Structure formats: C-alpha cells, structure tokens
Amino acid sequence: MPVFLAIKEISYSKGRFLLIALIVALITTLVLFIAALAEGLGSGNREYIQKLNGELIAIQEKVDLSVAASQIGRSKMSEIRRIKGVSDVGQVGFAAGTIIFADGRKSLDIALVGVEPGHPGEPEVQTGRPLGRDRSSEAIVDANVVTQGKVKLGDTITIKVIQGTDEELYDLKVIGISDGRKYQLRPGSIFVPYLEWDKIRPQATQNIGQGELVSNIIAIKLDDPSDWKNIANTIQANVSKIQVVDRKTAYEAFPGYSQQQSTLDTQRYFTFFISVLVIGGFFQIQTLQKVAQVGMLKAVGASNFTVVIASLTQIITINALGVLFGTLGTLALARAIPPNVPVVFVGQSVLTAIVSLLMIGPVGGLVSVWVLLKVEPLTALGLAQ
Amino acid sequence: MREALIAEGITKIYGEGAGAVTAVDRVSFAIQPGEFVALVGPSGSGKTTMLAIAAGLLSPSFGKITIAGQDLQAMSERKRTRFRGSSIGFSFQANNLVPYLNVQENVELMLRLNHKLDRKGRQRAIELLTRLGLGERLRSYPGQLSGGQQQRVAIARALIHEPSVVLADEPTASLDTSRANQVVATFAELIHEQKRAGIMVTHDLRMCKYVDRVVQMMDGKVSQILTERQAIDALANLYVTIDEGRQAV
Ligand SMILES: Nc1ncnc2c1ncn2[C@@H]1O[C@H](COP(=O)(O)OP(=O)(O)OP(=O)(O)O)[C@@H](O)[C@H]1O
Numbered sequence: 073m074p075v076f077l078a079i080k081e082i083s084y085s086k087g088r089f090l091l092i093a094l095i096v097a098l099i100t101t102l103v104l105f106i107a108a109l110a111e112g113l114g115s116g117n118r119e120y121i122q123k124l125n126g127e128l129i130a131i132q133e134k135v136d137l138s139v140a141a142s143q144i145g146r147s148k149m150s151e152i153r154r155i156k157g158v159s160d161v162g163q164v165g166f167a168a169g170t171i172i173f174a175d176g177r178k179s180l181d182i183a184l185v186g187v188e189p190g191h192p193g194e195p196e197v198q199t200g201r202p203l204g205r206d207r208s209s210e211a212i213v214d215a216n217v218v219t220q221g222k223v224k225l226g227d228t229i230t231i232k233v234i235q236g237t238d239e240e241l242y243d244l245k246v247i248g249i250s251d252g253r254k255y256q257l258r259p260g261s262i263f264v265p266y267l268e269w270d271k272i273r274p275q276a277t278q279n280i281g282q283g284e285l286v287s288n289i290i291a292i293k294l295d296d297p298s299d300w301k302n303i304a305n306t307i308q309a310n311v312s313k314i315q316v317v318d319r320k321t322a323y324e325a326f327p328g329y330s331q332q333q334s335t336l337d338t339q340r341y342f343t344f345f346i347s348v349l350v351i352g353g354f355f356q357i358q359t360l361q362k363v364a365q366v367g368m369l370k371a372v373g374a375s376n377f378t379v380v381i382a383s384l385t386q387i388i389t390i391n392a393l394g395v396l397f398g399t400l401g402t403l404a405l406a407r408a409i410p411p412n413v414p415v416v417f418v419g420q421s422v423l424t425a426i427v428s429l430l431m432i433g434p435v436g437g438l439v440s441v442w443v444l445l446k447v448e449p450l451t452a453l454g455l456a457q
Numbered sequence: 458m459r460e461a462l463i464a465e466g467i468t469k470i471y472g473e474g475a476g477a478v479t480a481v482d483r484v485s486f487a488i489q490p491g492e493f494v495a496l497v498g499p500s501g502s503g504k505t506t507m508l509a510i511a512a513g514l515l516s517p518s519f520g521k522i523t524i525a526g527q528d529l530q531a532m533s534e535r536k537r538t539r540f541r542g543s544s545i546g547f548s549f550q551a552n553n554l555v556p557y558l559n560v561q562e563n564v565e566l567m568l569r570l571n572h573k574l575d576r577k578g579r580q581r582a583i584e585l586l587t588r589l590g591l592g593e594r595l596r597s598y599p600g601q602l603s604g605g606q607q608q609r610v611a612i613a614r615a616l617i618h619e620p621s622v623v624l625a626d627e628p629t630a631s632l633d634t635s636r637a638n639q640v641v642a643t644f645a646e647l648i649h650e651q652k653r654a655g656i657m658v659t660h661d662l663r664m665c666k667y668v669d670r671v672v673q674m675m676d677g678k679v680s681q682i683l684t685e686r687q688a689i690d691a692l693a694n695l696y697v698t699i700d701e702g703r704q705a706v
C-alpha cells in the first residue's frame with residue numbers, strides 16, 4: 073500500500089521528481105569529485121608510506137617528523153634490530169629525480185627511493201623480480217611510471233639528478249614493476265638499492281654521521297603488528313635520538329598533508345550538508361503541500377505507517393536514483409580525465425561519499441516524517457483541534 | 458433491524474473556562490441500515506463537529522457513538538483508524554481524492570486499505586463508477602474532472618468497501634443545482650439499495666427531498682427531527698425557522 077502510493081505519485085509527477093533526482097545527481101558529481109581529489113592528492117602523498125611493509129617508522133628526533141630533514145645513521149639500525157619484537161629493519165632514503173627520454177618525450181618527475189633489497193621498504197613487485205644485489209644499476213618502478221612514462225620491464229631509463237649545481241645522468245635497468253607507490257605528490261616512484269641510491273642522490277647536504285651510511289627513515293617490521301604501540305615505546309626508550317611512529321602518524325606529518333585533507337573534507341561535509349538541506353527542504357515543501365491530502369487519507373483509514381513509509385520510500389528512491397545517475401555520470405567523466413590529474417575514484421573516500429550521499433534521503437526525510445505524523449485526520453473536515 | 462449508528466447524549470465542548478464553546482449539546486439519534494439522514498442547521502450550529510464525532514475523528518466530551526455494535530470510544534487510536542477504513546465511508550467537501558491516482562484507483566484505494574482488492578472488487582468498482590456515470594472516465598485523474606464528477610467519485614469511494622455508515626460533509630457545496638440534485642439523487646439511491654446508514658451534512662434544504670429524515674441542529678442541539686414527508690412539507694418554512702433561530706441567539 074505505501075509503496076503503491078509512493079510509486080503512483082512519482083510516476084504522476086515524473087518531471088518534478090526527475091528534476092530533484094537531477095539535482096541529487098549534480099550534487100553527487102560534485103561530492104565525488106571532491107572526494108576523488110582528496111583521495112588522489114592524499115594517496116599521491118602518502119601511498120608509499122601507507123603501503124610500506126613495516127608497521128613502524130624511525131625518524132630522527134627533534135625534526136618535527138620531517139622525513140626530508142631526518143638523518144639516521146646505519147648504527148641506529150642495528151640497535152633497533154636487536155630490540156625484542158622487531159622482525160626486520162631497512163634503511164629508506166628519499167630524493168627527487170626526473171626520468172628523461174631520449175625520444176624527446178616530456179620528462180617525468182619521480183621520487184627516487186633508496187631501499188635495501190629484501191628488507192622493509194622495498195615494494196613487492198607485480199611483474200619482474202625484486203632487487204637483487206646491494207650495488208647494481210637496477211630499479212623497480214611503480215605503476216605510475218609505467219602508465220605515465222610508458223616504461224616497460226627490461227627498459228633502460230635515464231635519471232637526471234641535480235648534484236650541487238650540476239646535472240648528473242644515471243642509467244637504470246627496470247627489473248620489476250610494483251603497484252602505485254607515490255610519494256609526496258611526485259608523479260611516479262623508482263626504487264633502487266640503497267648503496268646505489270646513496271651514490272646517485274643529490275649530495276647537497278653533508279652527512280652528519282661520521283662517514284656512516286645515513287638514511288631518512290628506518291622502516292621497521294614487527295613480529296606481531298598488533299603490539300606496535302608497546303614496541304614503539306621500547307625502541308624509543310632504548311635507542312637514542314630517534315622517534316618511532318606508525319605509518320599514519322608519519323604521513324599525516326607530511327608538509328601540508330593534514331591541512332589539505334581537512335580542507336577537502338570540510339568542502340565535502342559542507343556540500344553534503346547543503347544537499348541534506350536542499351533535498352530535505354524540497355521534500356518538506358512537498359509534504360507541506362500535501363497536508364490536506366494526508367489528512368484525508370488518514371480520515372478514510374490510512375495509518376501513520378502508510379503515509380510515513382510512502383513518503384520515505386519516495387525520498388529514498390529519488391535520492392538513490394540521483395546518486396546512481398551522479399555516480400555513473402562521474403565515472404563516465406572520469407574516463408576523460410588525463411592520468412596526471414590527481415583524482416582517484418576508487419578508494420575509501422569515494423565509497424564513504426557514496427554511502428553518505430545515500431543517507432541524505434532518510435536524513436532529509438526526517439522532518440517530513442514528523443510533519444506527516446502531526447497531520448490530524450480531522451483536517452479533512454476542515455476542523456482542527 | 459439493529460441500528461447502524463447510535464449517538465447517545467453527545468456533547469462537545471471546545472476550549473476551557475470562560476472561552477469554552479459548547480458546539481454539540483446532548484445530541485442523541487439512531488440511524489437504521491438503509492436510512493438516509495440529512496443534518497441541517499445554520500452555520501456554527503455544530504453539524505461538522507457532530508459528523509466528526511460520528512466518524513471517530515473527534516472525541517466527544519460526553520456521550521457515546523456506537524457503529525455496527527462497536528463503541529468508538531472504547532477503541533485505541535490505531536484500532537479506530539482501521540475501523541474507519543473498514544466500516545465508515547467518507548465524502549468530504551474538498552480535497553476528496555488523491556490527485557495522483559486515477560478515478561478507478563481512488564475508489565479501489567478503500568479495498569486496498571482493507572486488503573480486499575481482488576478481481577471481484579475491481580469489477581464492483583467499475584460497476585459502481587459506471588452507475589455514477591463515470592464509466593468513461595475510469596483512467597482520468599481528479600484534476601481532469603469537474604466538481605460534480607469528483608464528488609461522484611468520492612461517493613463511489615465512500616460505498617465501495619461496503620461500510621456500515623456513510624458520512625458526507627456538504628457533498629453539494631461546490632455544485633450548481635442541477636448537478637447537486639443529480640449527485641444526491643444517485644447517492645440516496647445507492648444508500649437505500651445497499652442498505653447503508655447515511656448522514657449528509659448540507660446547507661441546501663432542497664436536498665432534503667432525497668432523504669428519509671432531516672435532523673435539524675441549532676446551537677449544538679437537535680431542534681427538530683422530521684420525516685421525509687414533513688421535510689418536504691416544511692421545506693418552505695424552514696428558511697423562516699432558521700432565520701428566527703438566528704435572531705433568537
Ligand atoms: N477547534 C475549535 N475550537 C473552538 N471552537 C470551535 C472549533 N471548531 C468549531 N468550533 C465552534 O463550534 C461551533 C460549531 O462548529 P461547526 O463547524 O461544527 O458548525 P457547522 O454547523 O458545521 O457550521 P458550518 O455550517 O458553518 O460549517 C462553532 O461555534 C464553532 O465556532
């Protein structure tokens with residue numbers, strides 16, 4: 073009965089309901105783009121750290137968790153490795169580089185990441201093989217380098233790095249390809265054995281360790297990942313001059329990361345809030361226009377349940393329809409977006425956005441429900457109590 | 458035959474203290490199945506209030522309404538709503554029909570409410586509407602109908618679920634005389650034929666020729682109960698009576 077009424081009314085006023093579904097669709101597109109941008113920028117920033125195969129990260133103390141400023145000597149690594157509960161450790165260093173192409177294609181900026189072969193920090197390869205030896209001109213490239221630089225397994229790529237004031241070129245052979253591992257918004261990532269990395273990275277700053285091999289961070293893999301809090305404390309208590317944090321804390325401390333995400337979140341919440349008002353308001357007006365009719369229905373014997381469910385069915389259906397249109401439209405649009413634009417439509421924030429958009433219906437309909445419950449059947453006779 | 462509707466000592470007082478209005482004052486009457494009663498009286502005399510109480514839409518301050526042997530006041534709100542759907546038929550002055558349902562669906566609504574919509578029910582709805590001259594308009598929407606046609610759809614809706622009591626609030630208010638006559642004549646015919654107990658509130662005394670009895674209200678009280686014959690005879694004098702009643706207030 074309520075569903076019958078809901079469907080009949082929708083099909084009777086198709087135009088009006090289609091219009092509101094269209095508004096929902098547009099709002100959906102807007103919210104999804106913001107979410108995709110948040111996801112794209114966020115993951116472009118944190119992806120490598122987020123997917124790191126180690127639960128904890130050691131950073132130099134008193135650098136405000138700035139990975140770029142952090143310098144940790146190799147001796148710290150051995151100290152950390154000895155702590156009970158630590159399974160493995162790996163030095164990781166970050167530098168900026170550019171892949172240049174001989175055929176005149178546009179060069180591609182990359183994060184040049186030094187990792188220890190076989191230790192935490194080295195990404196898993198999806199095709200090809202992992203890094204073999206500590207010193208070799210081999211590299212794993214991430215999926216972004218493949219899509220954006222058209223680099224294939226077995227290619228030899230040329231990396232340009234600034235050494236002081238000079239440009240230095242290095243040739244690297246691509247032996248493995250990992251999934252996407254962006255770091256701090258560089259369009260792609262390249263992983264090279266740590267000793268090799270130490271040789272080719274920009275040498276602008278002097279090592280603070282006395283001739284010791286220095287890295288930005290140490291990736292720490294634990295025997296029992298769930299015990300990370302305790303072990304982080306133990307490491308910090310036993311190894312001097314380092315700070316140990318989990319991955320999330322590390323990437324949230326990236327320059328601008330949290331501000332960017334919270335700005336985008338605010339936009340998203342705001343848009344969401346506006347849509348609740350728009351959709352809720354629309355149905356509210358619709359409901360107020362129907363008071364006489366609802367009074368009549370109640371007078372002739374329709375229950376509160378019937379009128380409320382009829383109304384909710386409508387608002388939920390129309391809203392869901394709008395979200396569906398909007399999502400399909402957005403996905404169609406997304407195909408036309410060039411790959412270097414940082415929007416990611418598959419991911420947590422987009423899913424959350426869709427779910428919350430679907431909630432607009434029921435939430436926006438609550439006020440209408442209250443109005444409907446308040447309508448007195450007596451109004452059908454022109455009387456009111 | 459057992460009465461379809463019994464009103465016993467119905468009193469309705471709106472408000473409290475100094476501002477209290479006694480809209481209905483100790484009204485009692487009974488209606489048999491197959492009997493059609495007109496409720497007349499000047500504006501403010503309590504007709505609509507009485508109708509609302511008889512329908513279970515308004516609780517009387519005192520008194521008791523019994524429909525088909527059931528005491529309306531003894532029911533819970535939910536039960537009363539369901540009871541209205543199954544045992545009472547309604548035709549209102551305005552906003553009678555659901556705008557987004559067509560004529561047939563509007564009538565079938567009452568069967569749907571009672572989970573009684575089957576092929577036989579549909580057939581009866583079509584027959585009833587045809588009888589009321591709407592056989593060609595089954596698929597029309599209320600917005601496409603004239604006032605008289607809408608009123609006839611409402612009458613069909615009031616009768617389709619075979620209620621004990623049929624209540625109509627000024628069914629002819631928006632109609633011209635010839636249409637009003639036509640609508641009320643068919644209404645009366647159906648009530649008699651189907652043995653429903655009908656009450657029609659009306660301002661239009663000319664409509665009294667179609668009813669079996671006229672209950673006249675004045676200041677919340679029943680001032681006269683006339684038979685059909687007396688009503689027709691008294692018709693010319695009634696306007697005078699009402700005017701006198703007004704002046705007396
Ligand atoms: N909600 C209310 N609160 C207070 N007084 C009311 C209320 N509803 C009606 N009344 C009063 O009760 C009395 C009877 O009203 P009612 O509407 O039943 O009369 P009526 O005979 O139907 O009049 P009309 O012919 O104009 O429709 C009137 O004096 C009216 O002012």
Ligand SMILES: [Mg+2]
Binds near residue numbers: 504505506
């Ligand atoms: Mg009235």
